[in-house]
Amino acid sequence: MLHIVACIKQVPDTKIIKMNPKTNTMDRASAPAILNPYDAHAVEEAVRLKTRYGGIVSVLTMGPPPAVKAIKKCIEIGADEGYMISDRAFAGADTLATSYALTKAIDKIAKIQPVDLIICGKMTIDGDTGQVGPGIARRLDMPPLTSVKKVVEINKEQGYAVVHRKLEDGYEVVQSTLPCLFSVEKEINEVPYSPMPNMIKAASYQPHIWSVSDLEDVDRTQLGLKGSPTIVSSVWAPQKPQGGSMLEGAAKEQVGKLLDIVMEKKELFQARGGV
Numbered sequence: 611m612l613h614i615v616a617c618i619k620q621v622p623d624t625k626i627i628k629m630n631p632k633t634n635t636m637d638r639a640s641a642p643a644i645l646n647p648y649d650a651h652a653v654e655e656a657v658r659l660k661t662r663y664g665g666i667v668s669v670l671t672m673g674p675p676p677a678v679k680a681i682k683k684c685i686e687i688g689a690d691e692g693y694m695i696s697d698r699a700f701a702g703a704d705t706l707a708t709s710y711a712l713t714k715a716i717d718k719i720a721k722i723q724p725v726d727l728i729i730c731g732k733m734t735i736d737g738d739t740g741q742v743g744p745g746i747a748r749r750l751d752m753p754p755l756t757s758v759k760k761v762v763e764i765n766k767e768q769g770y771a772v773v774h775r776k777l778e779d780g781y782e783v784v785q786s787t788l789p790c791l792f793s794v795e796k797e798i799n800e801v802p803y804s805p806m807p808n809m810i811k812a813a814s815y816q817p818h819i820w821s822v823s824d825l826e827d828v829d830r831t832q833l834g835l836k837g838s839p840t841i842v843s844s845v846w847a848p849q850k851p852q853g854g855s856m857l858e859g860a861a862k863e864q865v866g867k868l869l870d871i872v873m874e875k876k877e878l879f880q881a882r883g884g885v
């Protein structure tokens with residue numbers, strides 16, 4: 611029986627979030643919090659592997675109390691258990707401190723049931739670093755398989771997994787020992803609408819919530835802001851490109867207008883000595 615832990619994060623919906631023009635930071639109150647879309651695919655893949663091989667799926671998040679909603683969403687997708695680590699001691703964590711805290715929680719989950727596989731999203735839509743998954747794998751001394759687009763086989767008895775890893779111009783087939791960690795691409799699966807029984811279970815589900823004192827062998831200097839060597843020196847919103855014009859009319863007409871513009875630019879370029 612496989613025990614799969616999917617790491618998930620609640621994020622602001624960056625499709626509609628507004629930026630504070632004064633501070634150049636995200637105005638988190640301006641957008642609803644959602645389950646990081648890549649993590650929905652991670653949980654869906656974990657649930658599919660559970661269906662294929664038998665087992666249980668646990669989800670884990672580090673976040674503030676409202677992140678319980680993201681765990682409930684994962685129960686709707688089909689996860690069995692949800693764990694959340696939440697404490698002021700974790701606040702201000704960069705990816706190094708985040709991976710440290712999550713690793714300590716995974717150690718505790720593994721005492722309940724040994725972990726065979728950890729699945730993360732490729733990245734989050736608010737932080738975008740893609741570092742947390744490989745960070746966890748490094749700390750747990752297990753192989754990180756990033757950019758996974760297909761799981762070919764998991765063989766717990768013989769202790770290996772085979773996946774397709776996305777490359778720029780194709781994919782490679784990789785075999786790894788278990789336990790290992792996958793970071794998954796969105797194309798790995800489609801997340802369907804949740805079945806009604808899962809939604810009913812999620813509505814009343816209460817995740818396991820742990821504070822820092824519930825975790826074992828924690829070096830507090832590696833947590834939160836204290837354990838975060840990253841310094842964000844400046845943040846800015848990209849400027850929208852100015853100018854440009856809309857080409858109107860039938861396609862043929864638009865192509866004609868476009869060629870006129872290109873020729874005009876070319877003449878201008880040549881008049882300035884360009885070749």
Ligand SMILES: Cc1cc2nc3c(=O)[nH]c(=O)nc-3n(C[C@H](O)[C@H](O)[C@H](O)COP(=O)(O)OP(=O)(O)OC[C@H]3O[C@@H](n4cnc5c(N)ncnc54)[C@H](O)[C@@H]3O)c2cc1C
Nearest residue numbers: 617618672702704705730731733734737738739740741742
């Ligand atoms: C100096 C500094 C201070 C910061 N302070 C804060 C702060 O106070 N509050 C805050 O929210 N962010 C803060 N951040 C951002 C914080 O670093 C990231 O939220 C966090 O480390 C995850 O990085 P990421 O979003 O790039 O994840 P990625 O590495 O892109 O995520 C990859 C995958 O890892 C997993 N994952 C990532 N984060 C979590 C998580 N929290 N729980 C479970 N799984 C996860 C998911 O599977 C995800 O798909 C701070 C960053 C810096 C540099």
